[in-house]
Amino acid sequence: MGIEAVIFDIGNVLIEWQPERFYDSYIGEDRRRALFAEVDLHGMNDRVDLGHDFQGTIYAKADEHPEWREEIRTWHDRWIEMASPAIDQSVRVLRALRANGVPVFALSNFGIGSFAHASDHYDFLREFDRPYISGHMGVIKPDPEIYRRLEEDSGVAPASLLFADDRPDNIAMADGRGWKTHLFTDPQGWADRLVSEGLLTQAQAA
Known part of the structure; x- marks a missing residue:
């Protein structure tokens, strides 16, 4: 056939699509490893991929982790730099x-x-x-x-x-x-x- x-x-x-590579350049590998260990960013992204609001889902996750708020919001705010x-x-x-x-x-x-x-x-x-x-x-x-x-x-x-x-x-x-x-x-x-x-x-x- x-x-x-x-x-x-x-x-x-x-x-x-290499988010870890982007974050290594943004905050350095050590801080990136700590962030990804503490916050399930890929799980967050799965929710977006299931149809949840793009900005709202990411910003809500950022509010759950105020110590990483700026870094998590960056997943949305500088997204096109990750997807490139x-x-x-x-x-x-x-x-x-x-x-x-x-x-x-x-x-x-x-x-x-x-x-x-x-x-x-x-x-x-x-x-x-x-x-x-x-x-x-x-x-x-x-x-x-x-x-x-x-x-x-x-x-x-x-x-x-x-x-x-x-x-x-x-x-x-x-x-x-x-x-x-x-x-x-x-x-x-x-x-x-x-x-x-x-x-x-x-x-x-x-």
Whole structure:
């Protein structure tokens, strides 16, 4: 069965997402380690990705930890600096796929407010044929429900979907549903996979 749609995760596939790296540059590695040990920032972000208010969720967490208030609020206030830079080769192959007439979907854990903010900064986030964004769906990967709803909404058979994600648990869930998958480690590897599937030329993958 041929591939009828290609699905991109966004964080660490199209945009680098390394909050710890950002905080190391902001407050230094030692203080960053202390902050992340004391405050569940990734759990906070999961709530945003489930559809909770972007600023409100982060500011509420900051109020719970007044000793870290400024640092936690920074997760919102300087968010675009954490979600950067764009992974240029991945953006190019996304656009090349669409130019070739291949439908391109997003399947990403992303908040409503944070995705709107990112889309204002990164125009390619507005170019998906179908964006499946967890905040709007109220469910995050690797919950099987988000995969099921993509299948149902798109009408594409699982075996005709090709999905790239940087997290093994997200890939494992897609594998279990019969999707074709690619564990993203670098943009060239992903581009090469698209060439091997006959979706891009070598020149388009460069």
